[in-house]
Amino acid sequence: IPEKETIQVGNEDAMMHALFADSFAALGRLDNVTLVMVFHPQYLESFLKTQHYLLQMDGPLPLHYRHYIGIMAAARHQCSYLVNLHVNDFLHVGGDPKWLNGLENAPQKLQNLGELNKMLAHRPWLITKEHIEQLLKTEENSWSLAELIHAVVLLTHYHSLASFTFGCGISPEIDCEGGHTFRPPSVSNYCMCDITNGYHGVDEIHSTESVCEVEALMEKMKQLQECRDEEEASQEEMATRFEREKRESMFVCSSEDEESAPARDVSRHFEDTSYGYKDFSRHGMHVPTFRVQDYSWEDHGYSLVNRLYPDVGQLLDEKFHIAYNLTYNTMAMHKDVDTSMLRRAIWNYIHCMFGIRYDDYDYGEINQLLDRSFKVYIKTVVCTPEKTTKRMYDSFWRQFEHSEKVHVNLLLVEARMQAELLYALRAITRYMT
Numbered sequence: 001i002p003e004k005e006t007i008q009v010g011n012e013d014a015m016m017h018a019l020f021a022d023s024f025a026a027l028g029r030l031d032n033v034t035l036v037m038v039f040h041p042q043y044l045e046s047f048l049k050t051q052h053y054l055l056q057m058d059g060p061l062p063l064h065y066r067h068y069i070g071i072m073a074a075a076r077h078q079c080s081y082l083v084n085l086h087v088n089d090f091l092h093v094g095g096d097p098k099w100l101n102g103l104e105n106a107p108q109k110l111q112n113l114g115e116l117n118k119m120l121a122h123r124p125w126l127i128t129k130e131h132i133e134q135l136l137k138t139e140e141n142s143w144s145l146a147e148l149i150h151a152v153v154l155l156t157h158y159h160s161l162a163s164f165t166f167g168c169g170i171s172p173e174i175d176c177e178g179g180h181t182f183r184p185p186s187v188s189n190y191c192m193c194d195i196t197n198g199y200h201g202v203d204e205i206h207s208t209e210s211v212c213e214v215e216a217l218m219e220k221m222k223q224l225q226e227c228r229d230e231e232e233a234s235q236e237e238m239a240t241r242f243e244r245e246k247r248e249s250m251f252v253c254s255s256e257d258e259e260s261a262p263a264r265d266v267s268r269h270f271e272d273t274s275y276g277y278k279d280f281s282r283h284g285m286h287v288p289t290f291r292v293q294d295y296s297w298e299d300h301g302y303s304l305v306n307r308l309y310p311d312v313g314q315l316l317d318e319k320f321h322i323a324y325n326l327t328y329n330t331m332a333m334h335k336d337v338d339t340s341m342l343r344r345a346i347w348n349y350i351h352c353m354f355g356i357r358y359d360d361y362d363y364g365e366i367n368q369l370l371d372r373s374f375k376v377y378i379k380t381v382v383c384t385p386e387k388t389t390k391r392m393y394d395s396f397w398r399q400f401e402h403s404e405k406v407h408v409n410l411l412l413v414e415a416r417m418q419a420e421l422l423y424a425l426r427a428i429t430r431y432m433t
Ligand SMILES: CC(C)C[C@H](N)C(=O)O
Pocket: 326, 327, 328, 329, 330, 331, 332, 339, 342, 343, 404, 405, 407, 408
């Protein structure tokens, strides 16, 4: 997102100004994440409140542990932007610099968390109550339940924030490592000559085509709305549609996938390349189905978190709701549009990739509303954010505003965070009962 198309400091309204002040007070800087998220002030407010609570307020874990866990999580996706920020914070609160040489230099207790970190980030459906038991039951270095919940929320928060960082192409602030380079590290596959030539990835020739794209999408939404009332598919048919979409989502990948991303330095000590999403998606891994009817955030996850780490359940719940319900009733240049169907398709598509199924949702809608380039973008940002390119960002929804693409990212990160949490919390519940 070109800087001049973001909200300019000095031109913000009163609400945004208050948020800038909050963010500055909490982080000691006005970071680029805040400057991009402020497109959606109501969400930003809830995001900052939650993050502040997790990092700075009273809670089960000591401060330096919290930042270290943030580093571990961001490093899973080689997100040097977030790793750098938290390395600073970690040292600032008195963390031992030796730990930064790699997980094997950190206390055993944190090392034990490494496995859960990997699974949460790449294959959360494999988490069982035995994994939880291992963390809680080890003689020495054991985690308390409250500490574990705190850690799980931090891990999922930073996995998702890494998705946001790559999904929106956030570059480091000017005073940070990489912030003064010509080519920001979170924007890969972007040729400098394109920038100097004024080519920003959107072809002029394509622009008429993409105007029709918006209209076609709106037409589809209308049609779906109309035939919704007409035909009711059977239970079996609905289940089949879900399974089909889930299977297909395994094979969605971009042609750029083959190009290997340049190694990012900072996180090399934390990397474990033997474990990523990609290796499994290649061969079409089997993701079991998780029915929301049996375990949902509203009925189960929320209260478990609240019981063990008061207020955090509430904060997360609020944040999920804001992201899910946020709307300006616009579609690119069109106003007064009900976009709930489209936003729901995005949310449910992400949960579908994680095997999470809503019995009452017709997964046939997803194929009608989300085209291939959009699916590639979604899957990349959610599953392998480090592989996101500017080209992917530019090539979906070409007529939409940047603020709308950021809006999409809010849906992606919250849906991802909730999916990871659901699996971890279900395993914790199973361990406890
Ligand atoms: C993600 C976009 C489709 C959101 C749309 N601009 C709305 O306000 O609802």
